[in-house]
Amino acid sequence: xxxxxxxxxxxxxxxxxxxxxxxxxxxxxxxxxxxxxxxxxxxxxxxxxxxxxxxxxxxxxxxxxxxxxxxxxxxxxxxxxxxxxxxxxxxxxxxxxxxxxxxxxxxxxxxxxxxxxxxxxxxxxxxxxxxxxxxxxxxxxxxxxxxxxxxxxxxxxxxxxxxxxxxxxxxxxxxxxxxxxxxxxxxxxxxxxxxxxxxxxxxxxxxxxxxxxxxxxxxxxxxxxxxxxxxxxxxxxxxxxxxxxxxxxxxxxxxxxxxxxxxx
Amino acid sequence: xxxxxxxxxxxxxxxxxxxxxxxxxxxxxxxxxxxxxxxxxxxxxxxxxxxxxxxxxxxxxxxxxxxxxxxxxxxxxxxxxxxxxxxxxxxxxxxxxxxxxxxxxxxxxxxxxxxxxxxxxxxxxxxxxxxxxxxxxxxxxxxxxxxxxxxxxxxxxxxxxxxxxxxxxxxxxxxxxxxxxxxxxxxxxxxxxxxxxxxxxxxxxxxxxxxxxxxxxxxxxxxxxxxxxxxxxxxxxxxxxxxxxxxxxxxxxxxxxxxxxxxxxxxxxxxxxxxxxxxxxxxxxxxxxxxxxxxxxxxxxxxxxxxxxxxxxxxxxxxxxxxxxxxxxxxxxxxxxxxxxxxxxxxxxxxxxxxxxxxxxxxxxxxxx
Numbered sequence: 001x002x003x004x005x006x007x008x009x010x011x012x013x014x015x016x017x018x019x020x021x022x023x024x025x026x027x028x029x030x031x032x033x034x035x036x037x038x039x040x041x042x043x044x045x046x047x048x049x050x051x052x053x054x055x056x057x058x059x060x061x062x063x064x065x066x067x068x069x070x071x072x073x074x075x076x077x078x079x080x081x082x083x084x085x086x087x088x089x090x091x092x093x094x095x096x097x098x099x100x101x102x103x104x105x106x107x108x109x110x111x112x113x114x115x116x117x118x119x120x121x122x123x124x125x126x127x128x129x130x131x132x133x134x135x136x137x138x139x140x141x142x143x144x145x146x147x148x149x150x151x152x153x154x155x156x157x158x159x160x161x162x163x164x165x166x167x168x169x170x171x172x173x174x175x176x177x178x179x180x181x182x183x184x185x186x187x188x189x190x191x192x193x194x195x196x197x198x199x200x201x202x203x204x205x206x207x208x209x210x211x212x213x214x215x216x217x218x219x220x221x222x223x224x225x226x227x228x229x230x231x232x233x234x235x236x237x238x239x240x241x242x243x244x245x246x247x248x249x250x251x252x253x254x255x256x257x258x259x260x261x262x263x264x
Numbered sequence: 265x266x267x268x269x270x271x272x273x274x275x276x277x278x279x280x281x282x283x284x285x286x287x288x289x290x291x292x293x294x295x296x297x298x299x300x301x302x303x304x305x306x307x308x309x310x311x312x313x314x315x316x317x318x319x320x321x322x323x324x325x326x327x328x329x330x331x332x333x334x335x336x337x338x339x340x341x342x343x344x345x346x347x348x349x350x351x352x353x354x355x356x357x358x359x360x361x362x363x364x365x366x367x368x369x370x371x372x373x374x375x376x377x378x379x380x381x382x383x384x385x386x387x388x389x390x391x392x393x394x395x396x397x398x399x400x401x402x403x404x405x406x407x408x409x410x411x412x413x414x415x416x417x418x419x420x421x422x423x424x425x426x427x428x429x430x431x432x433x434x435x436x437x438x439x440x441x442x443x444x445x446x447x448x449x450x451x452x453x454x455x456x457x458x459x460x461x462x463x464x465x466x467x468x469x470x471x472x473x474x475x476x477x478x479x480x481x482x483x484x485x486x487x488x489x490x491x492x493x494x495x496x497x498x499x500x501x502x503x504x505x506x507x508x509x510x511x512x513x514x515x516x517x518x519x520x521x522x523x524x525x526x527x528x529x530x531x532x533x534x535x536x537x538x539x540x541x542x543x544x545x546x547x548x549x550x551x552x553x554x555x556x557x558x559x560x561x562x563x564x565x566x567x568x569x570x571x572x573x574x575x576x577x578x579x580x581x582x583x584x585x586x587x588x589x590x591x592x593x594x595x596x597x598x599x600x601x602x603x604x605x606x607x608x609x610x611x612x613x614x615x616x617x618x619x620x621x622x623x624x625x626x627x628x629x630x631x632x633x
Contacts, residue, residue: 163360166327169347170354170431171374171421178348181373185364 027244034237041232052238062239065223069203071134072219076141076202081195083142084149085187089179091150092157110147114207117143122211132214140208145198152197156190157183193254200250204243276304276461277338277428279324284333286319286485293319294330295485303338303428306455306462308472311482312508317465318433320482324463325431326350337429348377353422353430353460358438359414361406367393367417368402374425392424393417395454412443416450423458430455432464436471448475469509473497481505499544503629506556513562513598515555516631522549526628530555531594536570542626552631559587561625562600564608569620574598576615579608588617 029043034052036045056062087106091099109117121140122131130136160183168178184191206221213222224236279301286294294316301307309317322328324335326347334343342350361370368389369376375385386402393399396416406414415435422430432451436444452475455462466472472479473493480490481504488508489501500506507514517528520535526547527537547553563569574590581604588600588611600619602608611617 161358161360163356163358164362166347167354167356167360167418167421168362168373168377169327170325170350170352172348172351172377172425173373174348177377181376182362 030237030240031244034234034241036234039233041234041237045234052234053242055233056235056238056242062220062223062235065218065220068134068137068217069220072137072141073199073203075134075138076145077195077199079138079142080145080149080198081191084146084194084198085153085191087146088150088153088157089183092154093162106150107147109144114144114205118208118211121208125212131212132217134217136212137209137217137219140212141198141202141205144205144208145201148197148201149194152190152194153187156187160186189257193257196250196254196257200247203246275428275459278303279429279461279463280334280336280339281320281324282334282336284320284323284335285331286316286323286328287331292485294323297333297482297485297487299480299487299490301461301463304459304461306452306464306475306477308464308466308476308479309482310466310469310472310479310508312467314484315482316485317467317480317482319485321431321433321463321465324429325352325354351425351427353425353427355415355418355422355430355432355435357434359406359411359418361414361417361421363406365406366402367398367404367406367409370406370417371402371420371424374421378425389420389424392420395423395457396420396450410443411439412447415439415447419451419454423454423460426458427460429461429463432462434465434467437466437468444471451475473509481508483508499627500556501544503554503556503632506627506629511559511599511601513557513559515557515592515596517553517555517628519547519549519551519553522547528553528555528628531592531596534570536626538626538628539623541624543628545628545630547628547630554629554631556627556629557621557625559599559601560585561622562598562602562619563622564588564600564602564606564617564619566618567620569622571618571620572598574600574617574619576611576613576617578613579611590617 033041033043033045035048035050036042037047037049037051038045084106087102090096091103091106117140125131125136125140130139164182164186165175165178168182169175173181204221205219206225209219209222210225213219218226220239224239227233228236279299281297281299281301284294284297285292297316297320299307299320309320311317319328323330324342326342326345326349329344334341336342337350337352361367362373365373368386371392372385372389375388380388390399390402393402396419398413398416398420401409401413401417406417409417415438418435435451436447439447448471451462451464454460464472464476473496476493478490478492479496481488481496483504489496489505496505496509500509500512503514506512515530517530519526520529521527525537525540526543527535529535562572572592574588574592576588576590578587578589580587580589584604585601586604586606586608588602588608590598592598598619600617
């Protein structure tokens with residue numbers, strides 16, 4: 001016999017499904033549109049074609065934007081995970097009284113509106129000539145993605161017994177060797193998952209890229225916004241679909257890494 | 265490489281800790297500690313938490329640097345040498361095995377840090393595992409071993425590079441009682457086999473008494489007494505040690521006479537003349553003092569020695585011993601521990617029992633402030 005469903009749990013269920021629907025419906029609309037034959041955005045799409053995908057892969061402009069974004073995202077992932085891990089290590093293991101200050105500063109980019117960071121960086125980078133360059137994009141995206149790495153690494157480092165490094169040092173390991181042979185292997189799955197998050201956030205970051213992109217150096221999101229303003233063809237849903245597939249692949253990868261780290 | 269040759273190669277180092285002080289802000293964790301440890305000696309640092317015993321060990325290990333004072337191992341000054349350059353073996357409280365490495369790689373880690381070839385370090389790690397009776401466990405992971413086994417692996421890792429000093433920070437406190445006793449014997453055996461100098465931190469007095477050649481009793485960062493178990497138990501140097509090591513009865517008394525034979529007045533008005541051996545701390549006439557006696561030294565029934573009368577409140581039969589708990593006329597609690605086979609069937613709570621107090625069992629300390 002099933003217990004009678006009360007109104008509260010029904011309402012809760014409805015809310016849960018509504019939330020899920022709002023998350024999933026845009027995907028359900030975008031993916032079919034990318035295969036539509038019309039030259040404009042239409043839903044439901046008519047016919048089936050892969051020409052928008054072909055157009056994307058054939059266009060040198062699109063390819064250049066994608067390549068730039070991939071380079072920036074890759075370098076950002078490396079910078080953010082190295083700096084983020086080092087900073088988090090200092091935060092979790094350090095005895096300094098400045099730890100709280102560092103914590104606030106590192107997590108700041110989540111709280112400060114991206115537009116504020118973007119405008120600031122724009123003026124600054126213009127002056128020092130970093131605007132529209134790969135180092136410029138990487139620096140800016142590293143700032144934006146650091147908080148995500150810091151959160152991931154704080155959780156991971158918190159689970160590693162600090163005495164393990166002391167034990168390694170009593171075995172004759174230098175401070176660095178203790179980190180390299182003991183702590184690093186233990187946090188590596190989380191480190192990789194943090195790097196993947198940094199990659200994906202950098203890869204589709206529009207606001208800062210909008211300000212920093214030059215005439216020739218445009219990231220993929222910047223190029224997409226340009227296309228939306230000028231043409232708005234189904235090439236946008238086609239690229240969006242590709243991004244969704246990439247994101248899902250990366251998230252699954254990160255998930256696999258994290259579940260591996262739970263079973264040493 | 266076999267174990268026999270490993271044994272010959274290893275011998276202990278002497279350690280000299282001089283005027284060691286460690287302050288954390290305004291707090292003195294260690295306050296002027298001197299300990300001389302002979303080569304091959306097994307010494308226990310015993311004290312309640314906050315007594316500074318772990319800070320002393322961490323200073324020897326190199327994880328804490330003292331505010332002042334020095335630490336010498338075999339006349340080499342190690343006071344400010346980093347921990348990884350000290351070549352001392354260390355066993356921590358919570359095993360601290362590296363969870364991502366096999367048991368063999370864990371034990372071989374110190375050898376890897378010393379640049380040994382893989383084949384040799386694995387051979388020596390396997391030999392060390394055999395020393396702690398875990399031969400053949402090398403392929404397993406730390407989480408596949410019991411707590412006791414993990415601590416033995418930690419022990420193997422600490423001795424694999426044949427350090428001359430082994431430091432242990434409450435290594436058995438995470439184990440259950442039976443395992444703890446096994447490990448106590450295991451560590452004793454290793455100490456005898458390797459001839460290594462051991463500093464062993466514990467808050468468990470029976471562990472310290474059974475394992476160590478000498479015990480340093482610590483309180484508030486100072487050494488209260490240092491000596492072999494028997495000395496600590498039979499002639500505690502002060503009231504703290506007297507109360508900390510084993511069970512002790514304390515009776516507040518007043519000193520009647522301090523010259524010649526010391527005489528004290530007991531709470532119920534009697535005056536006892538004490539033998540010179542009873543006076544542990546010097547006292548002055550007119551001052552208050554504390555008379556101490558171990559529960560097992562009280563003899564049931566009136567005899568030739570002075571007698572105390574105790575109103576019994578509890579009679580606890582514990583097999584080998586019988587514990588009688590009661591109060592003196594002035595309310596001071598008194599415990600007596602007599603042989604379990606004693607015929608005391610007629611005693612019941614509320615009865616007054618007489619105990620003779622052998623004069624040589626009495627200890628006199630300065631009064632509590």
